Amino acid sequence: MPKILTPDDVEQFRERLCDAAEHLFAQHGTDAVTIRQIASALGVSTMTPYRYFKDKDAILAAVRARAFDRHAEALENARAAPAPDPEARSNAIGAAYVRFALENPEAYKLMFDVRQPSEGDYPDFVRAAERSHATMTAHLEDLAAEGLFAGDADYVGHLYWAALHGPIMLQLSGLLRPPLDAQTLIAGLTAALAKANITQPVSA
Amino acid sequence: MPKILTPDDVEQFRERLCDAAEHLFAQHGTDAVTIRQIASALGVSTMTPYRYFKDKDAILAAVRARAFDRHAEALENARAAPAPDPEARSNAIGAAYVRFALENPEAYKLMFDVRQPSEGDYPDFVRAAERSHATMTAHLEDLAAEGLFAGDADYVGHLYWAALHGPIMLQLSGLLRPPLDAQTLIAGLTAALAKANITQPVSA
DNA sequence: TCGATAGAATTACGTTGTAAATTTATGACG
DNA sequence: CGTCATAAATTTACAACGTAATTCTATCGA
Numbered sequence: 001m002p003k004i005l006t007p008d009d010v011e012q013f014r015e016r017l018c019d020a021a022e023h024l025f026a027q028h029g030t031d032a033v034t035i036r037q038i039a040s041a042l043g044v045s046t047m048t049p050y051r052y053f054k055d056k057d058a059i060l061a062a063v064r065a066r067a068f069d070r071h072a073e074a075l076e077n078a079r080a081a082p083a084p085d086p087e088a089r090s091n092a093i094g095a096a097y098v099r100f101a102l103e104n105p106e107a108y109k110l111m112f113d114v115r116q117p118s119e120g121d122y123p124d125f126v127r128a129a130e131r132s133h134a135t136m137t138a139h140l141e142d143l144a145a146e147g148l149f150a151g152d153a154d155y156v157g158h159l160y161w162a163a164l165h166g167p168i169m170l171q172l173s174g175l176l177r178p179p180l181d182a183q184t185l186i187a188g189l190t191a192a193l194a195k196a197n198i199t200q201p202v203s204a
Numbered sequence: 205m206p207k208i209l210t211p212d213d214v215e216q217f218r219e220r221l222c223d224a225a226e227h228l229f230a231q232h233g234t235d236a237v238t239i240r241q242i243a244s245a246l247g248v249s250t251m252t253p254y255r256y257f258k259d260k261d262a263i264l265a266a267v268r269a270r271a272f273d274r275h276a277e278a279l280e281n282a283r284a285a286p287a288p289d290p291e292a293r294s295n296a297i298g299a300a301y302v303r304f305a306l307e308n309p310e311a312y313k314l315m316f317d318v319r320q321p322s323e324g325d326y327p328d329f330v331r332a333a334e335r336s337h338a339t340m341t342a343h344l345e346d347l348a349a350e351g352l353f354a355g356d357a358d359y360v361g362h363l364y365w366a367a368l369h370g371p372i373m374l375q376l377s378g379l380l381r382p383p384l385d386a387q388t389l390i391a392g393l394t395a396a397l398a399k400a401n402i403t404q405p406v407s408a
Numbered sequence: 409t410c411g412a413t414a415g416a417a418t419t420a421c422g423t424t425g426t427a428a429a430t431t432t433a434t435g436a437c438g
Numbered sequence: 439c440g441t442c443a444t445a446a447a448t449t450t451a452c453a454a455c456g457t458a459a460t461t462c463t464a465t466c467g468a
Contacts, residue, residue, distance in 0.1 A: 002434045002445040031235075031319060034424065045448045047426075056425070112377050114313045115235060119378055129379060158374075158384055159392045166370020170362075173316050174323055175333060180362055184405050188363045189393065191406045196396035201388050207465045208414065238455065249417045251457075260456070 014052050016042060018063050025063065026106040030113070035059075060110075061122035067107040068128035074100045075135040079142075086148050093139055094164065098186060101168045109172055112165070136161055151199025159198060163189035218256050220246060222267050229267065230310040234317070239263075264314075265326035271311040272332035278304045279339035283346075290352050297343055298368065302390060305372045313376055316369070340365055355403025363402060367393035 020041040024033040035056055039046050053059045078096035083089035101108040111129075119125055137157040143149035149156075167185035170176050176185075224245040228237040239260055243250050257263045282300035287293035305312040315333075323329055341361040347353035353360075371389035374380050380389075 002432095002443080004434090004445065029319065035426085036424080047449085048447060050426070051446070109318045112373065112379075113319075114317070114373075114377055115233065133379070155384065155388075155392070158380070158389055159396070162370035162374055162389045162393060163367070164370075165374060166366035166368075169316065169318075169373050170366055170369060173318055175316075175337070176362070179405075180359065184359075185362055185366045187406045188359070188402050189366060189397070192363070192396045192400035192402050193393070195400035198392050198396050201383075202391045202395045239457085240455080251418080252416060254457070255415065 017049060018066050021059055021063050061125045064110050065125040065128040067111045068132045071100050072132035079135055079139050086143055097164050105172055133161060155201055159193055163193055221253060222270050225263055225267050265329045268314050269329040269332040271315045272336045275304050276336040283339055283343050290347055301368050309376055359405055363397055367397055
Protein backbone atom coordinates (compact mmCIF):
# COMPACT_ATOMS: atom_id res chain seq x y z
CA MET A 1 0.00 0.00 0.00
CA PRO A 2 1.22 3.52 -0.70
CA LYS A 3 1.74 6.21 1.83
CA ILE A 4 -1.48 7.47 3.32
CA LEU A 5 -2.09 10.95 4.64
CA THR A 6 -3.32 10.88 8.22
CA PRO A 7 -5.99 13.42 9.16
CA ASP A 8 -3.21 15.10 11.09
CA ASP A 9 -1.05 15.39 7.98
CA VAL A 10 -3.96 16.91 6.15
CA GLU A 11 -4.68 19.41 8.90
CA GLN A 12 -1.03 20.36 9.12
CA PHE A 13 -0.73 21.01 5.42
CA ARG A 14 -3.91 23.06 5.46
CA GLU A 15 -2.49 25.17 8.25
CA ARG A 16 0.73 25.77 6.38
CA LEU A 17 -1.17 26.66 3.25
CA CYS A 18 -3.48 29.07 5.06
CA ASP A 19 -0.52 30.76 6.71
CA ALA A 20 1.15 31.27 3.38
CA ALA A 21 -2.07 32.42 1.72
CA GLU A 22 -2.79 34.89 4.50
CA HIS A 23 0.62 36.47 4.21
CA LEU A 24 0.30 36.76 0.45
CA PHE A 25 -3.21 38.20 0.77
CA ALA A 26 -2.03 40.87 3.19
CA GLN A 27 0.99 41.64 1.05
CA HIS A 28 -0.47 41.81 -2.45
CA GLY A 29 -4.21 42.05 -1.94
CA THR A 30 -6.62 39.16 -2.02
CA ASP A 31 -7.36 39.29 -5.73
CA ALA A 32 -3.78 39.42 -6.91
CA VAL A 33 -2.76 36.16 -5.26
CA THR A 34 -2.77 33.05 -7.45
CA ILE A 35 -2.85 29.40 -6.58
CA ARG A 36 0.50 29.09 -8.30
CA GLN A 37 2.01 31.66 -5.92
CA ILE A 38 0.63 29.90 -2.87
CA ALA A 39 1.88 26.54 -4.06
CA SER A 40 5.26 27.97 -4.89
CA ALA A 41 5.53 29.56 -1.42
CA LEU A 42 5.00 26.07 0.01
CA GLY A 43 7.47 24.48 -2.38
CA VAL A 44 4.89 22.20 -3.94
CA SER A 45 3.51 21.94 -7.43
CA THR A 46 0.61 23.97 -8.72
CA MET A 47 -1.98 21.24 -8.31
CA THR A 48 -1.06 20.03 -4.84
CA PRO A 49 -3.34 22.49 -3.02
CA TYR A 50 -6.27 20.89 -4.81
CA ARG A 51 -5.71 17.73 -2.84
CA TYR A 52 -6.44 19.67 0.35
CA PHE A 53 -9.00 22.23 -0.79
CA LYS A 54 -11.79 21.92 -3.32
CA ASP A 55 -10.91 25.14 -5.10
CA LYS A 56 -9.68 28.68 -4.60
CA ASP A 57 -12.92 29.75 -2.94
CA ALA A 58 -12.49 27.05 -0.31
CA ILE A 59 -9.03 28.40 0.46
CA LEU A 60 -10.45 31.90 0.86
CA ALA A 61 -13.17 30.59 3.18
CA ALA A 62 -10.59 28.75 5.28
CA VAL A 63 -8.41 31.83 5.62
CA ARG A 64 -11.44 33.92 6.57
CA ALA A 65 -12.46 31.34 9.18
CA ARG A 66 -8.96 31.40 10.67
CA ALA A 67 -9.07 35.19 10.89
CA PHE A 68 -12.39 34.99 12.72
CA ASP A 69 -10.90 32.40 15.05
CA ARG A 70 -7.97 34.63 15.95
CA HIS A 71 -10.37 37.51 16.46
CA ALA A 72 -12.53 35.37 18.72
CA GLU A 73 -9.45 34.35 20.67
CA ALA A 74 -8.50 37.98 21.26
CA LEU A 75 -11.99 38.67 22.61
CA GLU A 76 -12.01 35.55 24.75
CA ASN A 77 -8.65 36.47 26.26
CA ALA A 78 -9.91 39.94 27.11
CA ARG A 79 -12.99 38.44 28.71
CA ALA A 80 -10.92 35.97 30.75
CA ALA A 81 -8.30 38.48 31.89
CA PRO A 82 -8.49 39.84 35.43
CA ALA A 83 -10.21 43.21 35.63
CA PRO A 84 -10.81 45.56 38.55
CA ASP A 85 -14.52 45.77 37.85
CA PRO A 86 -17.12 44.69 35.27
CA GLU A 87 -17.06 48.03 33.48
CA ALA A 88 -13.31 47.75 33.01
CA ARG A 89 -13.83 44.27 31.61
CA SER A 90 -16.42 45.59 29.17
CA ASN A 91 -14.01 48.25 28.02
CA ALA A 92 -11.21 45.69 27.70
CA ILE A 93 -13.32 43.50 25.42
CA GLY A 94 -14.25 46.46 23.25
CA ALA A 95 -10.65 47.60 23.14
CA ALA A 96 -9.50 44.11 22.15
CA TYR A 97 -12.02 44.12 19.31
CA VAL A 98 -10.85 47.47 17.98
CA ARG A 99 -7.18 46.68 18.46
CA PHE A 100 -7.49 43.47 16.47
CA ALA A 101 -9.26 45.25 13.63
CA LEU A 102 -6.82 48.15 13.41
CA GLU A 103 -3.70 46.02 13.86
CA ASN A 104 -4.87 43.43 11.34
CA PRO A 105 -6.81 45.51 8.84
CA GLU A 106 -6.32 43.04 6.00
CA ALA A 107 -7.61 40.20 8.14
CA TYR A 108 -10.57 42.26 9.29
CA LYS A 109 -11.45 43.26 5.73
CA LEU A 110 -11.27 39.63 4.73
CA MET A 111 -13.52 38.51 7.59
CA PHE A 112 -16.28 40.89 6.58
CA ASP A 113 -15.68 40.70 2.88
CA VAL A 114 -19.05 40.77 1.29
CA ARG A 115 -18.22 38.95 -1.91
CA GLN A 116 -18.23 35.29 -0.91
CA PRO A 117 -21.60 34.39 -2.34
CA SER A 118 -22.84 31.41 -0.41
CA GLU A 119 -21.11 31.27 2.93
CA GLY A 120 -23.44 28.45 3.88
CA ASP A 121 -21.18 26.20 1.83
CA TYR A 122 -18.42 26.71 4.37
CA PRO A 123 -19.62 25.61 7.81
CA ASP A 124 -16.18 26.19 9.34
CA PHE A 125 -16.43 29.83 8.40
CA VAL A 126 -19.93 30.16 9.82
CA ARG A 127 -18.89 28.53 13.08
CA ALA A 128 -15.84 30.79 13.47
CA ALA A 129 -17.94 33.89 12.80
CA GLU A 130 -20.51 32.84 15.42
CA ARG A 131 -17.78 32.13 17.94
CA SER A 132 -16.33 35.57 17.51
CA HIS A 133 -19.58 37.36 18.16
CA ALA A 134 -20.66 35.00 20.94
CA THR A 135 -18.08 36.43 23.34
CA MET A 136 -19.79 39.79 23.40
CA THR A 137 -23.16 38.25 24.14
CA ALA A 138 -21.61 36.00 26.77
CA HIS A 139 -20.07 38.97 28.54
CA LEU A 140 -23.43 40.72 28.70
CA GLU A 141 -24.93 37.55 30.13
CA ASP A 142 -22.19 37.61 32.78
CA LEU A 143 -23.21 41.14 33.64
CA ALA A 144 -26.83 40.07 33.80
CA ALA A 145 -25.94 37.19 36.13
CA GLU A 146 -24.22 39.67 38.43
CA GLY A 147 -27.31 41.85 38.38
CA LEU A 148 -25.47 44.65 36.57
CA PHE A 149 -27.48 44.49 33.41
CA ALA A 150 -31.09 43.65 32.72
CA GLY A 151 -32.15 43.29 29.16
CA ASP A 152 -31.81 41.40 25.90
CA ALA A 153 -28.15 40.36 25.91
CA ASP A 154 -28.22 39.25 22.27
CA TYR A 155 -29.75 42.50 21.10
CA VAL A 156 -27.51 44.78 23.14
CA GLY A 157 -24.49 42.72 22.18
CA HIS A 158 -25.34 43.32 18.55
CA LEU A 159 -25.80 47.04 19.20
CA TYR A 160 -22.27 47.27 20.54
CA TRP A 161 -21.01 45.07 17.73
CA ALA A 162 -22.52 47.42 15.17
CA ALA A 163 -21.20 50.44 17.06
CA LEU A 164 -17.68 49.09 16.68
CA HIS A 165 -18.06 47.63 13.21
CA GLY A 166 -19.55 50.73 11.55
CA PRO A 167 -16.70 53.13 12.38
CA ILE A 168 -14.06 50.50 11.67
CA MET A 169 -15.49 49.76 8.23
CA LEU A 170 -15.78 53.45 7.37
CA GLN A 171 -12.13 53.89 8.26
CA LEU A 172 -11.00 50.78 6.38
CA SER A 173 -12.97 51.95 3.34
CA GLY A 174 -10.84 55.10 3.42
CA LEU A 175 -13.83 57.35 3.95
CA LEU A 176 -12.77 59.09 7.18
CA ARG A 177 -10.64 62.24 7.00
CA PRO A 178 -8.66 63.62 9.91
CA PRO A 179 -9.33 64.48 12.61
CA LEU A 180 -12.06 61.82 12.40
CA ASP A 181 -11.13 58.19 12.81
CA ALA A 182 -12.72 54.95 13.95
CA GLN A 183 -11.65 55.34 17.58
CA THR A 184 -13.24 58.77 17.91
CA LEU A 185 -16.52 57.60 16.42
CA ILE A 186 -16.53 54.45 18.55
CA ALA A 187 -16.01 56.56 21.66
CA GLY A 188 -19.08 58.63 20.76
CA LEU A 189 -21.30 55.70 19.84
CA THR A 190 -20.42 53.59 22.87
CA ALA A 191 -20.81 56.62 25.14
CA ALA A 192 -24.27 57.16 23.68
CA LEU A 193 -25.19 53.49 24.14
CA ALA A 194 -24.00 53.51 27.75
CA LYS A 195 -25.78 56.77 28.51
CA ALA A 196 -29.04 55.79 26.84
CA ASN A 197 -28.98 52.35 28.41
CA ILE A 198 -31.04 50.64 25.72
CA THR A 199 -31.97 47.14 26.87
CA GLN A 200 -34.63 45.94 24.42
CA PRO A 201 -35.37 46.36 20.72
CA VAL A 202 -36.95 49.78 20.29
CA SER A 203 -39.96 50.06 18.05
CA ALA A 204 -39.35 52.04 14.90
CA MET B 205 -10.83 63.27 -41.90
CA PRO B 206 -12.52 60.36 -40.21
CA LYS B 207 -15.42 60.47 -37.84
CA ILE B 208 -14.54 62.00 -34.50
CA LEU B 209 -16.17 61.22 -31.16
CA THR B 210 -17.54 64.30 -29.47
CA PRO B 211 -17.14 64.51 -25.68
CA ASP B 212 -20.87 63.91 -25.62
CA ASP B 213 -20.52 60.68 -27.59
CA VAL B 214 -17.86 59.54 -25.17
CA GLU B 215 -19.97 60.38 -22.14
CA GLN B 216 -22.97 58.64 -23.62
CA PHE B 217 -21.08 55.45 -24.34
CA ARG B 218 -19.61 55.48 -20.85
CA GLU B 219 -23.09 55.76 -19.41
CA ARG B 220 -24.35 52.87 -21.49
CA LEU B 221 -21.37 50.77 -20.51
CA CYS B 222 -21.77 51.52 -16.81
CA ASP B 223 -25.46 50.67 -16.98
CA ALA B 224 -24.69 47.33 -18.57
CA ALA B 225 -21.84 46.63 -16.16
CA GLU B 226 -23.95 47.47 -13.14
CA HIS B 227 -26.70 45.10 -14.21
CA LEU B 228 -24.21 42.33 -14.83
CA PHE B 229 -22.51 42.99 -11.49
CA ALA B 230 -25.80 42.77 -9.62
CA GLN B 231 -26.79 39.64 -11.52
CA HIS B 232 -23.64 37.55 -11.46
CA GLY B 233 -21.46 39.14 -8.80
CA THR B 234 -18.70 41.64 -9.42
CA ASP B 235 -15.92 39.14 -9.87
CA ALA B 236 -17.69 36.91 -12.34
CA VAL B 237 -18.29 39.65 -14.90
CA THR B 238 -15.79 39.88 -17.74
CA ILE B 239 -14.98 42.67 -20.13
CA ARG B 240 -16.08 40.37 -22.90
CA GLN B 241 -19.54 40.06 -21.33
CA ILE B 242 -19.91 43.79 -20.93
CA ALA B 243 -18.81 44.42 -24.50
CA SER B 244 -21.14 41.73 -25.76
CA ALA B 245 -24.08 43.23 -23.85
CA LEU B 246 -23.41 46.49 -25.68
CA GLY B 247 -23.04 44.76 -29.03
CA VAL B 248 -19.46 45.92 -29.51
CA SER B 249 -16.21 44.05 -29.80
CA THR B 250 -14.13 42.97 -26.84
CA MET B 251 -11.63 45.80 -27.11
CA THR B 252 -14.01 48.70 -27.66
CA PRO B 253 -14.46 49.43 -23.93
CA TYR B 254 -10.75 50.14 -23.76
CA ARG B 255 -11.25 53.20 -25.90
CA TYR B 256 -13.46 54.66 -23.16
CA PHE B 257 -11.85 53.30 -19.99
CA LYS B 258 -8.21 52.66 -19.17
CA ASP B 259 -8.85 49.16 -17.84
CA LYS B 260 -11.26 47.02 -15.87
CA ASP B 261 -10.44 48.77 -12.62
CA ALA B 262 -11.44 52.09 -14.12
CA ILE B 263 -14.80 50.60 -15.09
CA LEU B 264 -15.31 49.38 -11.55
CA ALA B 265 -14.43 52.80 -10.15
CA ALA B 266 -16.89 54.47 -12.53
CA VAL B 267 -19.70 52.12 -11.54
CA ARG B 268 -18.94 52.69 -7.87
CA ALA B 269 -18.98 56.46 -8.39
CA ARG B 270 -22.35 56.23 -10.13
CA ALA B 271 -23.75 54.20 -7.24
CA PHE B 272 -22.55 56.83 -4.79
CA ASP B 273 -24.13 59.51 -6.97
CA ARG B 274 -27.50 57.79 -6.95
CA HIS B 275 -27.20 57.33 -3.21
CA ALA B 276 -26.38 61.02 -2.78
CA GLU B 277 -29.36 61.90 -4.93
CA ALA B 278 -31.69 59.85 -2.74
CA LEU B 279 -30.41 61.69 0.34
CA GLU B 280 -30.62 65.09 -1.31
CA ASN B 281 -34.20 64.40 -2.37
CA ALA B 282 -35.12 63.43 1.17
CA ARG B 283 -33.49 66.61 2.48
CA ALA B 284 -35.30 68.77 -0.08
CA ALA B 285 -38.72 67.17 0.38
CA PRO B 286 -41.30 69.01 2.46
CA ALA B 287 -41.47 67.80 6.05
CA PRO B 288 -43.77 68.74 8.92
CA ASP B 289 -40.85 69.46 11.23
CA PRO B 290 -37.07 69.16 11.41
CA GLU B 291 -37.18 65.89 13.30
CA ALA B 292 -39.32 64.35 10.59
CA ARG B 293 -36.84 65.56 8.02
CA SER B 294 -33.99 63.96 9.96
CA ASN B 295 -35.88 60.70 10.03
CA ALA B 296 -36.68 60.97 6.33
CA ILE B 297 -33.00 61.35 5.45
CA GLY B 298 -32.05 58.39 7.60
CA ALA B 299 -34.86 56.33 6.11
CA ALA B 300 -33.76 57.25 2.58
CA TYR B 301 -30.24 56.11 3.42
CA VAL B 302 -31.41 52.75 4.73
CA ARG B 303 -33.95 52.24 1.97
CA PHE B 304 -31.33 52.80 -0.70
CA ALA B 305 -28.95 50.34 0.93
CA LEU B 306 -31.52 47.60 1.42
CA GLU B 307 -33.18 48.05 -1.96
CA ASN B 308 -29.85 48.17 -3.80
CA PRO B 309 -27.68 45.84 -1.74
CA GLU B 310 -25.33 45.06 -4.61
CA ALA B 311 -24.80 48.75 -5.29
CA TYR B 312 -24.23 49.43 -1.60
CA LYS B 313 -21.73 46.59 -1.30
CA LEU B 314 -19.91 47.93 -4.32
CA MET B 315 -19.79 51.47 -2.91
CA PHE B 316 -18.10 50.34 0.27
CA ASP B 317 -16.11 47.55 -1.25
CA VAL B 318 -12.80 47.60 0.48
CA ARG B 319 -10.72 46.07 -2.27
CA GLN B 320 -10.02 48.92 -4.65
CA PRO B 321 -6.48 49.61 -3.56
CA SER B 322 -5.78 53.24 -4.46
CA GLU B 323 -9.04 55.10 -4.72
CA GLY B 324 -7.03 58.27 -5.05
CA ASP B 325 -6.49 57.30 -8.68
CA TYR B 326 -10.19 57.83 -9.34
CA PRO B 327 -11.14 61.41 -8.43
CA ASP B 328 -14.68 60.93 -9.74
CA PHE B 329 -15.21 58.21 -7.18
CA VAL B 330 -13.80 60.30 -4.34
CA ARG B 331 -16.01 63.25 -5.28
CA ALA B 332 -19.15 61.09 -5.45
CA ALA B 333 -18.40 59.56 -2.07
CA GLU B 334 -17.90 62.98 -0.48
CA ARG B 335 -21.13 64.25 -2.02
CA SER B 336 -23.07 61.37 -0.56
CA HIS B 337 -21.90 61.95 2.97
CA ALA B 338 -22.07 65.75 2.71
CA THR B 339 -25.87 65.72 2.77
CA MET B 340 -25.94 64.40 6.31
CA THR B 341 -23.56 67.06 7.55
CA ALA B 342 -25.47 69.73 5.64
CA HIS B 343 -28.70 68.70 7.30
CA LEU B 344 -27.15 69.00 10.73
CA GLU B 345 -25.89 72.45 9.79
CA ASP B 346 -29.46 73.33 8.81
CA LEU B 347 -30.57 72.26 12.25
CA ALA B 348 -27.81 74.30 13.82
CA ALA B 349 -28.86 77.37 11.81
CA GLU B 350 -32.39 76.96 13.13
CA GLY B 351 -31.03 76.76 16.64
CA LEU B 352 -32.17 73.15 17.01
CA PHE B 353 -28.71 71.67 17.32
CA ALA B 354 -25.52 72.98 18.82
CA GLY B 355 -22.41 70.96 18.28
CA ASP B 356 -19.90 69.60 15.80
CA ALA B 357 -22.03 68.88 12.73
CA ASP B 358 -19.30 66.95 10.98
CA TYR B 359 -18.67 64.74 13.98
CA VAL B 360 -22.31 64.07 14.78
CA GLY B 361 -23.04 63.49 11.10
CA HIS B 362 -20.37 60.81 11.09
CA LEU B 363 -21.81 59.27 14.25
CA TYR B 364 -25.16 58.82 12.53
CA TRP B 365 -23.45 57.64 9.36
CA ALA B 366 -21.63 54.95 11.32
CA ALA B 367 -24.83 54.07 13.20
CA LEU B 368 -26.51 53.30 9.87
CA HIS B 369 -23.51 51.80 8.12
CA GLY B 370 -22.57 49.31 10.84
CA PRO B 371 -25.89 47.47 11.01
CA ILE B 372 -26.30 47.55 7.23
CA MET B 373 -22.88 46.03 6.66
CA LEU B 374 -23.47 43.34 9.28
CA GLN B 375 -26.68 42.39 7.52
CA LEU B 376 -25.14 42.47 4.04
CA SER B 377 -22.30 40.29 5.33
CA GLY B 378 -24.93 37.74 6.26
CA LEU B 379 -24.05 37.86 9.94
CA LEU B 380 -27.44 38.79 11.40
CA ARG B 381 -29.90 36.02 12.26
CA PRO B 382 -33.60 36.59 12.80
CA PRO B 383 -35.16 38.30 14.60
CA LEU B 384 -32.21 40.68 14.35
CA ASP B 385 -31.80 42.79 11.24
CA ALA B 386 -30.27 46.08 10.22
CA GLN B 387 -33.44 48.08 10.81
CA THR B 388 -33.81 46.89 14.40
CA LEU B 389 -30.20 47.69 15.22
CA ILE B 390 -30.40 51.08 13.54
CA ALA B 391 -33.49 51.89 15.58
CA GLY B 392 -31.59 51.13 18.78
CA LEU B 393 -28.43 53.01 17.82
CA THR B 394 -30.18 56.12 16.56
CA ALA B 395 -32.45 56.12 19.61
CA ALA B 396 -29.35 55.98 21.81
CA LEU B 397 -27.69 58.81 19.88
CA ALA B 398 -30.80 60.97 20.11
CA LYS B 399 -31.25 60.26 23.81
CA ALA B 400 -27.60 60.79 24.72
CA ASN B 401 -27.40 63.95 22.61
CA ILE B 402 -23.67 63.75 21.95
CA THR B 403 -22.48 66.98 20.34
CA GLN B 404 -18.69 66.86 20.49
CA PRO B 405 -16.00 64.21 20.26
CA VAL B 406 -15.87 62.45 23.61
CA SER B 407 -12.49 61.75 25.12
CA ALA B 408 -11.66 58.08 25.34
C1' DT C 409 -13.37 60.43 -56.12
C1' DC C 410 -10.05 59.60 -53.06
C1' DG C 411 -6.88 59.04 -49.39
C1' DA C 412 -5.59 60.16 -44.53
C1' DT C 413 -6.95 58.74 -40.21
C1' DA C 414 -10.02 57.98 -35.73
C1' DG C 415 -12.32 54.34 -34.13
C1' DA C 416 -13.73 49.50 -34.21
C1' DA C 417 -12.62 44.84 -34.85
C1' DT C 418 -9.46 41.12 -35.10
C1' DT C 419 -5.60 38.73 -33.81
C1' DA C 420 -2.31 37.37 -30.55
C1' DC C 421 -0.07 36.48 -26.02
C1' DG C 422 0.91 35.67 -21.30
C1' DT C 423 -1.57 34.21 -17.14
C1' DT C 424 -5.22 32.16 -14.65
C1' DG C 425 -8.05 28.21 -12.45
C1' DT C 426 -8.36 23.61 -12.79
C1' DA C 427 -9.43 18.83 -15.40
C1' DA C 428 -7.00 14.94 -17.10
C1' DA C 429 -3.08 12.14 -17.65
C1' DT C 430 1.24 10.72 -15.93
C1' DT C 431 4.89 9.85 -12.70
C1' DT C 432 6.60 8.77 -8.12
C1' DA C 433 7.04 6.66 -3.82
C1' DT C 434 5.27 3.58 -0.19
C1' DG C 435 4.42 -0.69 2.43
C1' DA C 436 1.87 -5.31 2.58
C1' DC C 437 2.67 -9.77 0.50
C1' DG C 438 4.55 -13.93 -2.43
C1' DC D 439 13.88 -9.16 -0.80
C1' DG D 440 11.96 -7.66 -4.84
C1' DT D 441 7.29 -6.64 -6.78
C1' DC D 442 3.12 -4.48 -7.40
C1' DA D 443 -1.22 -2.05 -6.31
C1' DT D 444 -2.19 2.50 -5.41
C1' DA D 445 -2.35 7.28 -2.77
C1' DA D 446 -0.18 11.36 -3.56
C1' DA D 447 2.32 14.50 -6.33
C1' DT D 448 3.61 16.27 -10.61
C1' DT D 449 3.16 17.24 -15.32
C1' DT D 450 0.51 18.29 -19.16
C1' DA D 451 -3.33 20.39 -21.28
C1' DC D 452 -7.10 23.64 -22.08
C1' DA D 453 -10.64 27.09 -22.00
C1' DA D 454 -11.20 31.72 -20.54
C1' DC D 455 -9.37 35.99 -18.99
C1' DG D 456 -7.26 40.97 -19.46
C1' DT D 457 -5.20 43.52 -22.70
C1' DA D 458 -1.15 44.81 -26.27
C1' DA D 459 -0.45 44.85 -31.06
C1' DT D 460 -2.26 44.71 -35.51
C1' DT D 461 -5.53 45.12 -39.08
C1' DC D 462 -9.76 46.68 -40.99
C1' DT D 463 -13.47 50.17 -41.85
C1' DA D 464 -15.93 54.14 -42.50
C1' DT D 465 -15.81 59.08 -42.64
C1' DC D 466 -14.81 63.83 -44.33
C1' DG D 467 -11.73 67.55 -46.23
C1' DA D 468 -9.44 67.90 -50.59
